[in-house]
Amino acid sequence: MVVRLRLARFGARNRPLYNIVVAQARTARNSKPMEVIGTYDPIPKPSHDGDGKPFKDIQLDVTRAKYWLGVGAQPSDPVWRLLAMFGLIEPQWKIARIEAQREDKAVYEKVQKVKIIPDAAAKQASSTTANS
Numbered sequence: 001m002v003v004r005l006r007l008a009r010f011g012a013r014n015r016p017l018y019n020i021v022v023a024q025a026r027t028a029r030n031s032k033p034m035e036v037i038g039t040y041d042p043i044p045k046p047s048h049d050g051d052g053k054p055f056k057d058i059q060l061d062v063t064r065a066k067y068w069l070g071v072g073a074q075p076s077d078p079v080w081r082l083l084a085m086f087g088l089i090e091p092q093w094k095i096a097r098i099e100a101q102r103e104d105k106a107v108y109e110k111v112q113k114v115k116i117i118p119d120a121a122a123k124q125a126s127s128t129t130a131n132s
Contacts, residue, residue, distance in 0.1 A: 001025065005068060005083075006076040007040065008033060017041055020060060020079060022068050037064045040082060060086060 002025040009030065011017035018040040021033035038061055044054035065088055069075070075083055077092070084091040 003034070003068070003071075003073040004076060005037070005065070005073050005079045007078055015043065020065075020082065022073060025074075035064065035068075037061045037068070058082060058085070062086060062088070 003022060004025045005020065005022055006029075007018040008021045008023075009016055009018055019033070019036050020038035020040060022035040022037060023031065023033040039057070039059045041057040044056055046054050060082070065083060065086075069083075069088065075089070080089065080092055083089045
């Protein structure tokens with residue numbers, strides 16, 4: 001059977017909270033998953049310092065996500081987008097670069113900013129290869 005990485009909805013009405021789960025493709029959305037690998041809160045929260053941009057809370061066990069992708073689990077479209085934010089897979093749809101965006105420096109810099117936080121294993125592997 002096909003194993004999928006997908007979102008399972010929890011939370012109250014108008015306050016959704018999603019678990020990022022590993023489940024069989026044919027099971028229901030909120031049925032018992034094989035494994036819960038993270039959470040996603042789509043409601044933007046104000047920044048800690050108060051004057052920054054609001055953020056959405058995403059927590060993910062990167063090592064387990066890499067494992068499940070390695071054994072062939074297929075992510076759903078929303079999970080694909082979240083995993084692409086973490087740098088685990090390539091984005092499905094590339095952002096079209098417009099020449100006008102390059103002229104407007106502020107917009108161009110926003111489009112270019114992508115934060116990828118490597119996990120500890122990747123840092124350790126890159127440091128050992130650099131030392132060799």
